[in-house]
Amino acid sequence: MAPLAWLGTLILLPLLGAPLLARGAFGRFAPGARVVLAAGVGAALVSFAMTLFCLAGVPWGLAAIALAAALFAAALSALVRGKATAPAQERLGRTGALAVALSGVCVLVALAATDAGAATSVDLFYFWGPKAQQFAIARGVDTAFLAGPFHDYMHAYYPPLVASLDALATIAAGRFSWTCATLTFPLLLGALAVALPGVLRGAASRSAAAAVSALVIAAIAVIGVRANIAGNGDMPLLFFETLAMALLLRPDASDPAVQLLAGLLLAGAASAKVEGLAFALAAAALFLALRGGGLADSAKAAARLLIPTAVTLGAWFAFGATRRLFTAYSEYGPFFALHPDHWPSVATGIPLALAATGRALPYAVPLICLAAAGRPGRRAILPLGTAAALLAFVVFTYLHLATDPSQWISYSAARILSPLPMLFALAAVCARRLSREAA
Amino acid sequence: MSGPAPDRARRARLWLAGALVLCLFPLMPRLGRSLREQLRLPATPVDRTHGEWAREWLFLESCQPFLPSNARFTVLAADADTEMALYMMAIGLFPAGQPLPHTYYGMPHPEQAAAAQYSLEYRKSAPENPRARLIARVPDGAIYERPPTP
Numbered sequence: 296m297a298p299l300a301w302l303g304t305l306i307l308l309p310l311l312g313a314p315l316l317a318r319g320a321f322g323r324f325a326p327g328a329r330v331v332l333a334a335g336v337g338a339a340l341v342s343f344a345m346t347l348f349c350l351a352g353v354p355w356g357l358a359a360i361a362l363a364a365a366l367f368a369a370a371l372s373a374l375v376r377g378k379a380t381a382p383a384q385e386r387l388g389r390t391g392a393l394a395v396a397l398s399g400v401c402v403l404v405a406l407a408a409t410d411a412g413a414a415t416s417v418d419l420f421y422f423w424g425p426k427a428q429q430f431a432i433a434r435g436v437d438t439a440f441l442a443g444p445f446h447d448y449m450h451a452y453y454p455p456l457v458a459s460l461d462a463l464a465t466i467a468a469g470r471f472s473w474t475c476a477t478l479t480f481p482l483l484l485g486a487l488a489v490a491l492p493g494v495l496r497g498a499a500s501r502s503a504a505a506a507v508s509a510l511v512i513a514a515i516a517v518i519g520v521r522a523n524i525a526g527n528g529d530m531p532l533l534f535f536e537t538l539a540m541a542l543l544l545r546p547d548a549s550d551p552a553v554q555l556l557a558g559l560l561l562a563g564a565a566s567a568k569v570e571g572l573a574f575a576l577a578a579a580a581l582f583l584a585l586r587g588g589g590l591a592d593s594a595k596a597a598a599r600l601l602i603p604t605a606v607t608l609g610a611w612f613a614f615g616a617t618r619r620l621f622t623a624y625s626e627y628g629p630f631f632a633l634h635p636d637h638w639p640s641v642a643t644g645i646p647l648a649l650a651a652t653g654r655a656l657p658y659a660v661p662l663i664c665l666a667a668a669g670r671p672g673r674r675a676i677l678p679l680g681t682a683a684a685l686l687a688f689v690v691f692t693y694l695h696l697a698t699d700p701s702q703w704i705s706y707s708a709a710r711i712l713s714p715l716p717m718l719f720a721l722a723a724v725c726a727r728r729l730s731r732e733a734a
Numbered sequence: 735m736s737g738p739a740p741d742r743a744r745r746a747r748l749w750l751a752g753a754l755v756l757c758l759f760p761l762m763p764r765l766g767r768s769l770r771e772q773l774r775l776p777a778t779p780v781d782r783t784h785g786e787w788a789r790e791w792l793f794l795e796s797c798q799p800f801l802p803s804n805a806r807f808t809v810l811a812a813d814a815d816t817e818m819a820l821y822m823m824a825i826g827l828f829p830a831g832q833p834l835p836h837t838y839y840g841m842p843h844p845e846q847a848a849a850a851q852y853s854l855e856y857r858k859s860a861p862e863n864p865r866a867r868l869i870a871r872v873p874d875g876a877i878y879e880r881p882p883t884p
Contacts, residue, residue, distance in 0.1 A: 412778060
């Protein structure tokens with residue numbers, strides 16, 4: 296029963312995001328996509344509520360956290376106006392049907408690999424799991440545990456979402472479940488497989504949306520299984536990043552409701568892992584630069600996209616500062632303390648790490664699809680620019696290590712750069728026409 | 735972005751082909767082992783990703799019944815990397831206990847380990863402390879209670 300309760304808690308997240316996603320403005324999304332988007336919003340708001348409880352010194356309780364998250368969603372719904380309808384019914388077609396089936400196969404393969412103990416992340420045992428377990432016991436972020444003299448591997452400053460949600464599930468189940476924590480990988484991959492075609496429907500035909508989604512799901516499945524991400528923060532991060540980017544690529548991304556939704560998902564990404572902040576900032580900045588328009592409109596759009604991230608991370612850093620635990624992402628030394636002499640290790644280590652992950656196919660195939668899809672449209676700057684920014688951030692981070700970063704790169708680069716295939720695939724949606732036809 | 739319909743259809747087929755390539759080449763070989771091997775339920779979540787860790791995990795799990803839940807213990811092994819891995823796993827597997835590192839990031843910390851009441855000794859032929867009392871032998875190791883420090 297405990298594993299069921301553990302996973303059941305996460306499956307209930309859509310209910311907490313429902314007060315926002317139930318608004319008519321989100322009727323533009325297919326029902327499945329709407330439920331998954333509500334889960335994403337619910338997860339981000341639950342994590343925020345849990346941080347606020349800690350900041351206020353209030354112990355975590357299931358009902359209180361759920362109520363707070365639902366109230367936040369209801370309050371946010373007051374900002375959303377208007378109604379939108381789903382795109383007209385369109386045949387899925389043979390290609391679309393095959394793509395849906397292929398996405399399903401990828402999710403099943405990910406599930407089988409995870410269930411067989413063939414995709415489990417080392418980091419689950421080193422810090423994600425122990426943190427979640429201790430937080431559940433302490434009914435809050437356990438500062439004494441994080442500050443322990445031999446607990447610095449727990450990365451006290453890491454953003455809170457994954458450990459907090461796992462702790463919530465642990466409180467509900469009565470104990471931490473290592474297996475259920477790993478199953479979040481196929482669960483979230485399955486959620487993406489359900490939602491992504493519906494979210495992309497605004498940017499592509501039904502068949503094309505299903506096909507590009509299959510490409511994204513397959514790439515994430517391969518990286519997840521080959522780079523062992525089950526149970527760590529990478530899959531939640533990919534979940535938020537993929538949905539946020541897909542929303543920003545829609546033709547109706549200028550709608551305040553869509554921007555608010557994307558902003559909440561970007562906040563989820565920034566709350567999931569450190570690199571989520573780099574992604575959120577790059578995506579928001581590029582979106583604002585591409586959209587044009589007046590200063591006042593841009594300021595409003597920036598607020599919708601970035602205030603959720605600023606507020607959630609602000610609460611987290613306020614907690615860290617008031618408990619004298621951390622004040623910044625500073626594990627690797629001062630911000631500009633780089634070690635350029637490690638450049639050769641970084642320049643060779645990253646390609647080697649990618650080559651060791653499914654022979655680099657999950658990175659190369661979406662890139663080839665992008666190249667073959669034709670000249671990228673202007674909107675492709677958004678995913679491609681975000682990919683470039685993420686790569687620059689990763690290189691910048693690796694150059695911070697005082698010692699040779701080769702080993703660190705070998706076990707982390709494939710995971711940290713896992714959003715790249717998704718960004719290439721989504722950029723392909725923005726291609727103007729097939730290169731063959733252009734020729 | 736929309737383009738003519740044949741163009742869109744070709745593009746969709748291209749993406750589908752890409753997904754198929756990813757499904758067939760890098761993903762399927764992972765499941766290409768014998769059916770019997772595939773159907774064997776894993777004893778630990780790391781059975782097929784880190785075989786050595788799986789053994790260490792099972793060792794710690796088999797120690798659990800012999801220790802009080804709030805036990806203060808250290809974990810000893812033949813090398814620093816194994817001791818570090820065992821220590822980190824012990825934090826998760828003994829949430830109410832107090833694991834104390836004998837080595838941490840390769841640095842010896844005997845003063846920490848000396849404060850432990852119990853030692854979990856992984857693949858060691860003889861106890862670290864000859865005066866320690868054997869509590870139980872488990873697969874890949876043994877549990878000892880150390881005499882009180884004078």
